[in-house]
Amino acid sequence: MSSSSTTTTTTRLLMLKASDGVTFEVEEAVATKLGAINNMVEEEGSEDLICLPNVNGKFLGMVLEWCKKHANNNTNSDKGNDEVNKWWDKEFVMDLDQNTLYHLLMAADYLSGTELVDLLTEKVASMIRGKKVEEIRETFKIKSDFLPGQEEEIRKKNSWAFE
């Protein structure tokens, strides 16, 4: 709502600064796809430089890439665009390795990019579905921290589901 700039057609540009100093210049309409940025813009109003000390430049870049795609496609909303977005999302998460996926999910969650969080959590869920415990640990490089007897105890307890 700030009336500082000249006309209504020019969109305001925001500078986003990542933890490693990398900066991104993005249109306000793109950045406000993220709840956290949206809140900052509404609260502070005039501030054009936003520092994000918890997000690394690589992942902030990826989050913004997603925002840009979805902000653009939302402007001319029709059914076909929905399909395009879905297809694009599918491509976006397809080849993410679990390390990138982890950091991207953390970044999206920190920036309150709800739709992106949904997309990424679904991707993680799809990597879990139907897998055995050992396979899940292998996929996500998780080390069991159960005490020696504990795991066997849990196993016994849930045995009805395994037989």
Place this chain on the structure above:
Amino acid sequence: MKKNYPTITTWNDMPYDILVKIFMALDILDLVTGVSRVCSLWRAASYDAVLWRRIDLSMVRPDSVDIPARPEDLIEGESSNRLMLILKNALKLKALEKAMMCWKDLESLTVPCAYAPCSMMRAIGAFCKNFCELKIMCPFDIDFAHSIVSQAPQLKVLSLRCAVVFKEALLYLLENLKHLKVLNLTHCLLVSDTQEAGFLVVYREIDEEISENVSHLKQLLTCKKISCSMCKIAVDQEDFLKWYDYDEGNWRVDEIPSLTV
């Protein structure tokens, strides 16, 4: 299992809230047999009450030999006060009784197909005092109506969508179930058991006798049976209801929003 992973084991530090969000997209089998056994953090997150408010057992195959013997394991640590259960041939009666004993907070139950609905209602009546919402697709006859009235007198919402509904049973229910507020009769087949002839009379619409008795309901959901396309699919030429043919998508839908799963 005793492999030494590199030190960047980031998934061990995944915040609890995000883990819960991820687990929301999983079904019960994955929760119980998979994630709950990965590590202590994942185990704790898999027990979050949010994940157990609605328990969908429909993926448990009816023909599997190992029908859960200990359904109470499903809710260990569960403390939510609104619980919705979806069963599809999943539990044997004994297991169901055991389950109800544990699911004291059960408020809503969806059963696309039940072979012993009266026994099921007995188990609910005995243990689930907050029970108020039922969706069931088995034939609704006078015995079943009696058991609902006696075992779940506090029932508020009932969906008999796509079921065979005996008129006598319906009239009995409407007269005796005082707290009933919402009744869904969409796509059901209304029949009447005529004693003298020993055959069933099929109704195409809700008749006067029924509509005179629904005044205390907040909402009665019906369809125009003669022109309803769903009813045409559901009922064959001999007026048999093919509700058992209904696919996944159909039984999960309901005109009552809280029952859409």
